[in-house]
Amino acid sequence: MKEQIEEANGKLGILIPGLGAVATTMIAGVEAVKKGLAQPVGSLTQTGNIRLGKRTENRYPKIKDFVPLASLNDIVFGGWDVYSDNVYEAAVNAKVLELGLLQPIQSELEKIKPMKAVFDKDYVRNLDGKHVKEAATKYDLALAVMEDIENFKKENDCSRLVMVWCGSTEKYIEEADVHQNIYSFEDGLRNNDPLISPSMIYAYAAIKKGVPFANGAPNLSCDITALVDLAKELGVPIGGKDFKTGQTLMKTILAPGLHARSLGIRGWFSTNILGNRDGLVLDDPDNFKTKEVSKLGVLEDILQPELSPELYGDLYHKIRINYYPPHGDNKESWDNIDIFGWLGYPMQIKINFLCRDSILAAPIVLDLALFFDLAKRANMSGIQEWLSFYFKSPQTAPGLRPEHDIFKQLIKLQNTLRHIMGEDLITHLGLDYYQDLVESL
Amino acid sequence: MKEQIEEANGKLGILIPGLGAVATTMIAGVEAVKKGLAQPVGSLTQTGNIRLGKRTENRYPKIKDFVPLASLNDIVFGGWDVYSDNVYEAAVNAKVLELGLLQPIQSELEKIKPMKAVFDKDYVRNLDGKHVKEAATKYDLALAVMEDIENFKKENDCSRLVMVWCGSTEKYIEEADVHQNIYSFEDGLRNNDPLISPSMIYAYAAIKKGVPFANGAPNLSCDITALVDLAKELGVPIGGKDFKTGQTLMKTILAPGLHARSLGIRGWFSTNILGNRDGLVLDDPDNFKTKEVSKLGVLEDILQPELSPELYGDLYHKIRINYYPPHGDNKESWDNIDIFGWLGYPMQIKINFLCRDSILAAPIVLDLALFFDLAKRANMSGIQEWLSFYFKSPQTAPGLRPEHDIFKQLIKLQNTLRHIMGEDLITHLGLDYYQDLVESL
Amino acid sequence: MKEQIEEANGKLGILIPGLGAVATTMIAGVEAVKKGLAQPVGSLTQTGNIRLGKRTENRYPKIKDFVPLASLNDIVFGGWDVYSDNVYEAAVNAKVLELGLLQPIQSELEKIKPMKAVFDKDYVRNLDGKHVKEAATKYDLALAVMEDIENFKKENDCSRLVMVWCGSTEKYIEEADVHQNIYSFEDGLRNNDPLISPSMIYAYAAIKKGVPFANGAPNLSCDITALVDLAKELGVPIGGKDFKTGQTLMKTILAPGLHARSLGIRGWFSTNILGNRDGLVLDDPDNFKTKEVSKLGVLEDILQPELSPELYGDLYHKIRINYYPPHGDNKESWDNIDIFGWLGYPMQIKINFLCRDSILAAPIVLDLALFFDLAKRANMSGIQEWLSFYFKSPQTAPGLRPEHDIFKQLIKLQNTLRHIMGEDLITHLGLDYYQDLVESL
Amino acid sequence: MKEQIEEANGKLGILIPGLGAVATTMIAGVEAVKKGLAQPVGSLTQTGNIRLGKRTENRYPKIKDFVPLASLNDIVFGGWDVYSDNVYEAAVNAKVLELGLLQPIQSELEKIKPMKAVFDKDYVRNLDGKHVKEAATKYDLALAVMEDIENFKKENDCSRLVMVWCGSTEKYIEEADVHQNIYSFEDGLRNNDPLISPSMIYAYAAIKKGVPFANGAPNLSCDITALVDLAKELGVPIGGKDFKTGQTLMKTILAPGLHARSLGIRGWFSTNILGNRDGLVLDDPDNFKTKEVSKLGVLEDILQPELSPELYGDLYHKIRINYYPPHGDNKESWDNIDIFGWLGYPMQIKINFLCRDSILAAPIVLDLALFFDLAKRANMSGIQEWLSFYFKSPQTAPGLRPEHDIFKQLIKLQNTLRHIMGEDLITHLGLDYYQDLVESL
Ligand SMILES: NC(=O)c1ccc[n+]([C@@H]2O[C@H](COP(=O)([O-])OP(=O)(O)OC[C@H]3O[C@@H](n4cnc5c(N)ncnc54)[C@H](O)[C@@H]3O)[C@@H](O)[C@H]2O)c1
Ligand SMILES: NC(=O)c1ccc[n+]([C@@H]2O[C@H](COP(=O)([O-])OP(=O)(O)OC[C@H]3O[C@@H](n4cnc5c(N)ncnc54)[C@H](O)[C@@H]3O)[C@@H](O)[C@H]2O)c1
Ligand SMILES: NC(=O)c1ccc[n+]([C@@H]2O[C@H](COP(=O)([O-])OP(=O)(O)OC[C@H]3O[C@@H](n4cnc5c(N)ncnc54)[C@H](O)[C@@H]3O)[C@@H](O)[C@H]2O)c1
Ligand SMILES: NC(=O)c1ccc[n+]([C@@H]2O[C@H](COP(=O)([O-])OP(=O)(O)OC[C@H]3O[C@@H](n4cnc5c(N)ncnc54)[C@H](O)[C@@H]3O)[C@@H](O)[C@H]2O)c1
Numbered sequence A, B, C, D: 001m002k003e004q005i006e007e008a009n010g011k012l013g014i015l016i017p018g019l020g021a022v023a024t025t026m027i028a029g030v031e032a033v034k035k036g037l038a039q040p041v042g043s044l045t046q047t048g049n050i051r052l053g054k055r056t057e058n059r060y061p062k063i064k065d066f067v068p069l070a071s072l073n074d075i076v077f078g079g080w081d082v083y084s085d086n087v088y089e090a091a092v093n094a095k096v097l098e099l100g101l102l103q104p105i106q107s108e109l110e111k112i113k114p115m116k117a118v119f120d121k122d123y124v125r126n127l128d129g130k131h132v133k134e135a136a137t138k139y140d141l142a143l144a145v146m147e148d149i150e151n152f153k154k155e156n157d158c159s160r161l162v163m164v165w166c167g168s169t170e171k172y173i174e175e176a177d178v179h180q181n182i183y184s185f186e187d188g189l190r191n192n193d194p195l196i197s198p199s200m201i202y203a204y205a206a207i208k209k210g211v212p213f214a215n216g217a218p219n220l221s222c223d224i225t226a227l228v229d230l231a232k233e234l235g236v237p238i239g240g241k242d243f244k245t246g247q248t249l250m251k252t253i254l255a256p257g258l259h260a261r262s263l264g265i266r267g268w269f270s271t272n273i274l275g276n277r278d279g280l281v282l283d284d285p286d287n288f289k290t291k292e293v294s295k296l297g298v299l300e301d302i303l304q305p306e307l308s309p310e311l312y313g314d315l316y317h318k319i320r321i322n323y324y325p326p327h328g329d330n331k332e333s334w335d336n337i338d339i340f341g342w343l344g345y346p347m348q349i350k351i352n353f354l355c356r357d358s359i360l361a362a363p364i365v366l367d368l369a370l371f372f373d374l375a376k377r378a379n380m381s382g383i384q385e386w387l388s389f390y391f392k393s394p395q396t397a398p399g400l401r402p403e404h405d406i407f408k409q410l411i412k413l414q415n416t417l418r419h420i421m422g423e424d425l426i427t428h429l430g431l432d433y434y435q436d437l438v439e440s441l
């Protein structure tokens, strides 16, 4: 297996629809890291270690020294946006990073100019950009994106590409007939079916060009049967949905812990305040719905109320997102969790997370780009469930329940890496450290 | 293996030095559960499920239906305390459970009267009980405890016994020469060596009588070479230290989550306010030291700063415990955690846990008793590292780093159960659900 | 003046439209206090002191010993509700007070049975009671209430009455033509004008019968020109709106403090979670609007942004109320306040108030009843602005800005009491304690 | 009176023992404000308004336009410190203000160089500066300070001076014989009495030179009979102790609010985490004691438990200060307040104040300097109780209870200003707005 992984030679192009707060924070960060100005904290591929073999072997290499990933120095960036600001301007507007950090990399960032976007105001009512493609049909738009992809690859002399959707959250829709197979989908493209959203068009174009596609927003995008099948058929890795950051990250850390201890949960109230453009888009109820659905599923999967109705059967789960301009990108969440323990006695947990949304999301974009590129080179196609670790609402094989427990997700990710590199999987059994015991077993 | 586990026939006696808040809450709870008055929430042995086989097999039996544990109906309780209150009186004084819950089981609880304690005021300055054994030497005290054990077993017609230390936290001491081997230790007993604490005397007596011993407090007790060796030699399961509840429970849930995402941590400030007798004992700096040492180690093991000095090398960790009578047993913790992400940008997490100390600890006592009894029947002797899940400061084989990550602890516990019952271990790899992928590997 | 106050002889009847959580908690409390079972904490009239004269005189009588208030022993209760539960049943349903407290006063509470309500589902969509009056016109309904009042007075042998609205919050409407004067209003009553709400009908009936009327909900009720004029004309004290409890109480404590120190405020985000019937009613957007308007005005008045635009000109104020059943009447609020200080440097305050809504409101009902009765006996008619202390959204003389600063409200209340009793007003100047200084002035 | 106030002509020198975080933040701020680079937020003298006359007159001038205060342009700064860093260096080290703000005023700040300090390591064990005066006796040190004062006045061409102690908190001592009168005190100076601390020497020197003296730290300094008497005799305004910021500020805002509503308080737990030099000094138990005593008195005065033992008689008040380097000057406090209401039902308030210590303190230093200068020109001598508003532990006339309620303090301050300017005092009675009512009284 290990021998079959293609090496990471040549340049890797990371293509991003949506050069907003998250994308520009990621790009600026990579440039700053390359210049030694800052550390890629929060990125597993850059700073994480992986244990190999037995505890006593003491083997903990960096992940990037263990699996063959693209080097930061081989990365080039491109993207699309409905506003024509270059990445420097967009980063300044996003107000995530300080000017002192952006200035030394200004020239690198200014060079990255968005291509014209595939956009449909009906999917994002609170935005109003003019830097958009015009064409008679959605199919023509898809062709235009494919052309962009090809041009970018040539102009930047890339050996490989990967695409990560960082565009705004689109309004809520559910999978429908048009999404059922590639024929109905391509018909829909040609007929301008209103149920085909811009993010689906990018995903279709990427898959058709053999470019791995990851979806950082909660809208469907590549999570429809037509595109899942197409990806498998063409051998392209895909995955989504919705970067796991902030409150949901915390929830998928904490809920497994409470569940581990068989503590009951009566209610979980989650509120968020944020003031960036993402918050503005989510202020529209249709777009909020997409996010809400993505965030709500988490607890049910982790707690499995059907197995323990006495602990989780009556759980009342409520999520609120509030647009609050004074906080800008500094999203803040407050959770009130009503738990109960021995004999039903109630207790409470309150969590106030003063986070920075894009700071948490940026390293995820980088990791996904690098791991999806690895997956491609390792001939792994279709949905990459082993990368669930990064998503609020992971895509899975049809019929499989998504795994939300971040610790199981991490083990899955690490054991997948061990597996493809021919190392033993880790079970944490460890009875062998207790020799007498083992003999007695 | 499975076949070699002795069945759980006959009565199991649970013997407890320290019939205070935790112990009486556990005992009252078991009686209430037996009468159908309440649920044993928080107890893995009573309410937890375990996944067996592949995800798609959908096998999630209750743990108590999977492994042969003693039934609650076969349990009898006994114990020692420096106060002569029976368990009903002690439970009323502890103010943990409501009178409405205690009254229907009053007669069962009143029957349980503490035996006279082995006590040494030098180890617990803030207590002043009179219900204590008198003898010329510590060795004689140990013999008296062994006699108590035998009498209890006979009088209650028990087939098996197990002992769980729920006594007050003893003052801080470190392992010394007298603790190095069983000869020096028994000499020390005979010479009234001041470095032999009461909890060591109980542990010694239990092990000598073949009774499994678990230590719920942070003091050394059975965590000295002399007793570890003796336990192995006599085939007795032992383990400790310090029930993992409240703030530390939360810490070993959260820290693995932050570490999973490679988020840096600059500072972690933890404060506690509690007003029960445990809080009063810990108000003495010598006793607090024992608890502090137990609580401080947690982060270092989970974060492994030597592997990621740029993320965890400068972590400032501070813990405070404040005696605050208005809260009684409703211990409350507040944590401020200073983390940093992408490019070093700072973020903060605040956690306010309004918990009930004894409510969290009681099911741990029960689980430990049942699992230690299982271990004995399965011929597992010496330190039971697979039960680290329940301890703030788990005992390990010499030279092994303790594992504090609660999720790794849980996998270890579950895989141990799977292992002794002859089921496949679980690795969460799950690539087989993605057939095409597996074939390509 | 003091001599002109009529004595509090005979029985005082407290009549309450809306025998829900707040009203029953108040009534049960008064009965429990009368039996010596509990303390009337939170009631200024029962437990508050008032300073008289100079600091050095050390005169701090209880308010109830200073001004001639009705004694608790002289109070009788009556009321209306759309459900026919007696006060004991309603108190049990409200789940505010423990059964242990309610049982000793069960017989007193069962005797209090609601009269049939004036109700209009259009004003409170989420309720569905059947215990309502039927009549051809709103005018007839008003007459029926007047008859209820008279009957109650006779049957209970009362010398005086007072009415406090504790009914559900009605949907949002604004003052319109029909409310402009008593002629248009009485026409409206006769024509079933939809802009006349049930609470206005009770208010009208009370004023016509000379009964002081206080409004504990945020809906208009007596806050319309027609009724204000009528009250003045007939010499009846009136006032409202909306009991000041919970988050708003906290806000009118904290905001004056920040303002006192000239600290700037950029944003104030307030969220509430509550699960009682009040929360259910407010889950309807029309009814929430009434509450929101009542809560939003508070900051503007206290901070006076027009005087300090650089400190308060850009303040973003947002309020959320979330129906969250797990908490029942235990309303909980969380506030995030973004302030700034010297040179514009930002700081944050987070307040988590775990309150009990009805526990905070009940003593307000009692105090208002007793003070409105006092006002009547002191010949004070029309709006009682000196009782703003108790209201989220105080009624004032037309053209006057309401005062929300709770400390100014308290001084106003206390100086009013001093004034009517002929004592010196207090200015906190106190220069006379510094003799040399005074001489030099 | 108004006519007798001397005008604020010429330059005002502000002399500061202790050019640390607070002092340099204040000085840098004044320079930045003078250049229009920032706003003096938090300063009552610079941004506060005062209401004059009746509400309907709508007269709310800025305080600085109402009373004759020194203009910022007329201020010059000087000071002493045990380190020789100039104010620019000290401000950079303090890490309170950003470099971007300090750089434009670098040259102004560099010019201000500390004079050698009167220092005694026995009073501040955790500091170790070398920039200190040497002399045979404390009396000689006092003379040296007087000489410094005179030189400064001459060299800077000042018409008036004022001194504000911003030095480190000295260790706890109580008033003793040597402090009883000016003879024993001056004897003590000559005999190097160990109970005379450096801050007393500065205070003595200032008073002798007729320079008003304010004490921003909790140590005694001018709060001893000898110096109080001397100040009166020489006609010099003095005052202290301990700038009221952060948690105590919040406490004196919140406690009056709870007291206003007659809510009971069972416990108040306050913890602080801070990492600046002040925190380091307070890490020594002797110095912490001084601060603790200053902080503890607050609640007792406001709540007057002797008047309401049922509400405040059992209040358990605990304060912790924790040195926590990760937070630097960003002091953070967390308060848990256990209150109870109607019938004794318990509720909780949690306050997390993410403040910046020096940002809150700096405008206080400025206001005190300007008001003490005003007091001098208005012939007000001795303790200035009307400035209690600024102090955690206000000095008062012997036998008078200090007033801690910040709202009463504010009224006192404002009414004092009104009084000296010949305006009506404000009582908030306001009955005259309700004409009919007034006539009826
Ligand atoms: N922590 C996080 O920040 C986080 C976490 C999870 C998911 N997300 C999702 O990531 C996405 C990006 O977040 P952000 O904070 O950067 O938002 P943003 O608003 O700053 O950036 C989104 C950008 O996408 C552009 N855009 C919108 N529609 C487009 C289209 N059809 N084609 C090309 N560009 C388009 C917008 O103009 C904007 O510049 C959002 O969907 C958000 O919900 C973010
Ligand atoms: N969440 C928790 O409650 C928790 C968590 C971890 C550890 N612990 C530890 O569990 C222990 C029990 O906690 P608790 O809350 O029940 O305390 P507690 O004070 O209510 O009970 C301890 C009892 O032990 C008795 N005791 C003391 N020394 C003894 C001796 N030598 N022999 C016999 N009895 C003795 C005391 O009299 C007391 O009744 C403490 O050591 C505590 O630190 C508790
Ligand atoms: N802290 C507080 O509890 C608080 C604070 C401020 C204001 N309020 C207001 O006080 C009122 C009462 O609050 P609650 O918690 O007791 O609510 P609740 O829902 O428990 O009680 C309201 C009662 O009014 C009855 N009602 C509704 N319309 C009526 C009508 N037209 N005539 C007679 N009865 C009628 C309902 O049936 C119900 O029993 C609400 O308007 C609430 O907004 C409460
Ligand atoms: N919010 C606040 O910052 C606040 C609030 C209340 C009181 N205070 C008090 O104000 C004082 C200053 O606080 P800070 O944060 O600036 O502390 P800091 O440690 O930054 O500054 C104190 C300075 O005083 C100097 N010093 C010590 N002893 C001296 C002496 N005898 N003569 C001259 N200089 C001396 C030190 O060298 C240091 O530079 C402290 O006493 C503090 O407790 C501060």
Ligand code: NA
Binding pocket: B271, B272, B320, B322, D271, D272, D320, D322
């Ligand atoms: Na603390």
Ligand code: NA
Binding pocket: A271, A272, A320, A322, C271, C272, C320, C322
């Ligand atoms: Na909310």
